Amino acid sequence: MMGGHHAISGAAAWVAVTSTVPFTLGAHPLPVASVVFGALVTAGAALLPDVDHRSATIARSGGVFTWGLSAAASTVSGGHRHGLHSILAVAGFTVLSAALGRWDAVVPVLGLVHAGSALLLLALVAFSSKALDLTRGGTAMLWLSSAALVVIVLVRAPEQLEWLPISVMVGVVVHLVGDLITTAGVPLLWPWLPKPPRVVRSIPGMRHVWKASGYVALPVIGNAGSAREWVLCAALTVYLLYGLAATAGVLGLG
Numbered sequence: 001m002m003g004g005h006h007a008i009s010g011a012a013a014w015v016a017v018t019s020t021v022p023f024t025l026g027a028h029p030l031p032v033a034s035v036v037f038g039a040l041v042t043a044g045a046a047l048l049p050d051v052d053h054r055s056a057t058i059a060r061s062g063g064v065f066t067w068g069l070s071a072a073a074s075t076v077s078g079g080h081r082h083g084l085h086s087i088l089a090v091a092g093f094t095v096l097s098a099a100l101g102r103w104d105a106v107v108p109v110l111g112l113v114h115a116g117s118a119l120l121l122l123a124l125v126a127f128s129s130k131a132l133d134l135t136r137g138g139t140a141m142l143w144l145s146s147a148a149l150v151v152i153v154l155v156r157a158p159e160q161l162e163w164l165p166i167s168v169m170v171g172v173v174v175h176l177v178g179d180l181i182t183t184a185g186v187p188l189l190w191p192w193l194p195k196p197p198r199v200v201r202s203i204p205g206m207r208h209v210w211k212a213s214g215y216v217a218l219p220v221i222g223n224a225g226s227a228r229e230w231v232l233c234a235a236l237t238v239y240l241l242y243g244l245a246a247t248a249g250v251l252g253l254g
């Protein structure tokens with residue numbers, strides 16, 4: 001799946017999990033600010049597994065710094081669509097974001113700040129803004145505008161930090177689902193890549209689902225970037241905009 005489409009599906013999943021589903025079940029959705037800002041953050045989290053790809057959104061978002069980060073992540077995880085596209089990666093990204101949330105630092109003027117969470121939010125907002133083409137003016141403008149937004153949110157609504165690891169988990173899971181439904185598939189159980197037994201391979205169509213490489217796929221949208229992928233993302237965009245408007249009370253529901 002393409003970067004922008006991963007971002008949109010991450011944002012749509014966040015709105016579904018924190019607003020539509022609780023609302024439908026008669027429970028309280030998250031506060032409006034958490035749904036709206038969380039959608040932007042989860043869109044960025046939905047790009048994280050592709051940090052293993054040196055020309056994907058994350059690598060291109062911050063010059064040599066993010067390119068170097070991407071090159072290192074790619075090398076350590078075995079290359080694109082290897083270790084960072086597995087269940088282990090979901091756990092790793094979630095634990096890492098929770099650990100970052102415990103890092104506080106004393107900053108001149110501001111005093112004690114949640115440095116780890118703030119930096120993670122900054123990165124995720126910058127990644128999603130890049131993928132969704134939300135800013136103009138190059139790399140410096142992208143990071144400055146993202147930093148301004150994060151500072152405003154943390155000053156006015158610091159409770160936003162409570163859901164950050166959950167947002168990361170939702171984003172990474174949605175990314176894996178997005179790649180799972182393409183023909184390339186994902187190595188879900190990496191580093192274990194079980195090969196399909198002969199009896200499974202003999203079932204018509206199964207070689208596209210449980211591949212000889214050990215990757216698995218449910219290729220309902222075909223190749224990455226297919227017309228079906230664009231149709232799916234158009235539908236998700238409509239749902240996302242409707243969900244955000246309904247959450248913000250623009251539609252006068254409830």
Ligand SMILES: [Zn+2]
Pocket residue numbers: 001049050081085175179
């Ligand atoms: Zn991917």
